[in-house]
Amino acid sequence: MTHAELRSPETKAAEGAPSSLEVVTAFDDFMRAFETFKEVNDERLAEIEARLSPDALTSEKLARLDDALDRQQRVLDTLALKSRRPPLEAAGGREPAARGEHKAAFDAYVRRGEVASLKSLEGKALAAVTDAQGGYLVPEVTEREIGRRLAEVSPIRAIATVRQVTASVFRKPFATAGFASGWASETGGRAQSATPTLDELAFPAMELFAMPAATQTLLDDAAVDLDQWIAEEVETAFAEQESVAFVTGDGTTRPQGFLTPAKVANSAWEWGKIGYVATGADGAFATTSPSDRLLDLIYALRSGYRRNATFVMNRRTQAAVRKLKDADGRYLWEPPATGQGSATLIGFPVVEAEAMPDVAEDAHAIAFGDFRRGYLVVDRIGVRILRDPFTAKPYVLFYTTKRVGGGVQDFDAIKTLKFGES
Structure with missing residues (x-):
């Protein structure tokens, strides 16, 4: 089990939104580093013109500045993400009764392993494949927060089209030969248009999983916001896997990446x-x-x-x-x-x-x-969690899954x- 999987939910909850001064300071540091980078690179180019190769010390200095720029950019990106994240809560600050009931039942399941209320609720909703072996659906607000966080940190998801579906495969038709068209006068005859030739693209949803962990002592602490913790913990694991799949995925066990087609x-x-x-x-x-x-x-x-x-x-x-x-x-x-x-x-x-x-x-x-x-990124609606207090005692594991597909649509x-x- 990795160190990241065992991070305390209390540590995550303590992280607050950055102040505007932090963002401004980080941005100023980044701009100063870039100005220094340009000066050293200009020096390197001048050396190349003068003697066909740059001085070794200049190249080494430029490499260090490159690393510094990358670090400063990561700091800026992290601060920008934190500043865009308000506390997790339902729209309008109040939850409908059904959502509140689901959230309370889910909280009891995560903290103490109580399943009766969740089974009853999901039975009423006719939820499929949600049992003691398959896990239970997270509350809607938690699922929405996971999706929002992924959109912020998963680079391709952030710029692609994202569609939510309920089926295991999303099929998109397209015309391989288009409709016939042309010009005609107001009273002139119109030739019958040709029938288009249609084909379809299929985007199957693959299972993506993460397994954050916590101690039972921490779960017993009522001050820990478990919805927030779950969303934050699975964000990194899901984003890392998506980032690879959306670029180079094989389309068989994971989404097809945009570099995969011939x-x-x-x-x-x-x-x-x-x-x-x-x-x-x-x-x-x-x-x-x-x-x-x-x-x-x-x-x-x-x-x-x-x-x-x-x-x-x-x-x-x-x-x-x-x-x-x-x-x-x-x-x-x-x-x-x-x-x-x-x-x-x-x-x-x-x-x-x-x-x-x-x-x-x-x-x-x-x-x-x-x-x-x-x-196109395809998200099948529903994130499931299976509580596992046995495999890694004294830690409680939360096997979290969602179904995601993807592929080139144009x-x-x-x-x-x-x-x-x-």
Whole structure:
């Protein structure tokens, strides 16, 4: 069992929202670090021009500044998340009677293992697969909070379309051959339109689980908000698993990632595949005018998608991109304008997803597209918890599951940058 799984709910409950001064201070520190980074990188570029290679000390200093920028960005991200999270409560501050009854019964189950009230409630609601072996549904407000937290910390979920369903598989029809259309005068004849050819995409919901733990002594403490604790504990575990699956998932035991479909040069793109633009160099940007490939990637996307497009890459790729300049000497990567904002690359937002591959030969290390239209996340309604006081005494484990699916829903809305010659 990991240290994170055994964190005290009291420790989590003690974390409060950050003050505005903390956010401003962290943002100022980040901006100062970025200005220093630019100065050192300019020095490195000047050394390359003068003698074809930078001084080793300059490169080492730049690497340290890169790490410092990443740390400052993580601090900003953490403060921004905390500032957006009010205490968990029902809308309007008061719960309907049925919800309040479910919440009280669920609280008794989590704290003391009492199941009679939950069985009665879920029997009335005809809830399926919720028993002593399958677990019990969390209250609606707790489920809603888990979903909201995942939307904040799971990078792809935050920019994709999210749909809630009750079935185990969500099927979305699409036309492989569109409806016929044309122009006609007010009194002119109209030819019969052709019947479209339809197909469908299937998005099965896979089971995702986490297993936070607490001592019975802590559970007996009435001051501990268990709903809040559960939402916070499963957030990290769920987000880490989703972040990988939505990028590289195989579509069999987990959702299909957007990098999983076959990839072809964008000039040969067809439905069912992801188009890419090559950098022209194996495992690197091109030596001359490296920023041109990023522009090619942007304009490989049709204008209808480009308006809401986002770059997706991991932090190591972002560190490489951070050093690039345009023909006029301006940095392509820009820091966030405020403590709550996001960095931009050539004017488009940058989302950091650690599951994206590093820059390497033939790696598709950068994705660009309208992920709201391109990628679909399917949440099956219902989060279940099974209380287990036996497996890891003296700790009580809470086996928490939810069903999540995902996959590309518009293959023309996402493009990648391949670090290869072609």
